[in-house]
Structure formats: C-alpha cells, structure tokens
Amino acid sequence: MGSEVELGEGGVAGNALLPALARAPEGSIQLADGYSFRTRAEQLAGVRGRSLAQVLMAQ
Known part of the structure; x- marks a missing residue:
C-alpha cells in the first residue's frame, strides 16, 4: 500500500524536517x-542536503 508523504510546511517538513x-549545528x-x-x-x-554518495565521495 503506497502512501504519499506531505513535504509541505504543514506535513513532514514543517513538523520534523525544518525543526x-x-x-543542526552550523x-x-x-x-x-x-x-x-x-x-x-x-x-x-x-539548506543544501547531500546524498550518501556525495558525502562518501568527499571523504
């Protein structure tokens, strides 16, 4: 059963991601x-997020 994740300010982004x-430390x-x-x-x-591949390649 698929479900759509709400990433707007009132959904996951507003309740978890943005806070x-x-x-997060500078x-x-x-x-x-x-x-x-x-x-x-x-x-x-x-904020510029990075993929795991980007983080590992930068090491």
Whole structure:
C-alpha cells in the first residue's frame, strides 16, 4: 500500500524536517538521499542536503 508523504510546511517538513535543520549545528552535513527532501530542505530552509554518495565521495 503506497502512501504519499506531505513535504509541505504543514506535513513532514514543517513538523520534523525544518525543526531538525534549524537545530543542526552550523557547518554540519545534512544527509538527504531523497531528491524531494533535498529540494524541500533547500527551498524551505536554505539548506543544501547531500546524498550518501556525495558525502562518501568527499571523504
């Protein structure tokens, strides 16, 4: 059974993602493997999320 995840300000983003990004220390790496979460983090919080592959390649 598939379900649609709401990533708007009133859904997952507003209730969990945005508060977590706001609490993250400056300069921390934001791991966001899903394209939609990376996009929302950038659009709503101005935070650039990275995929796991990007993080591992930077090591």
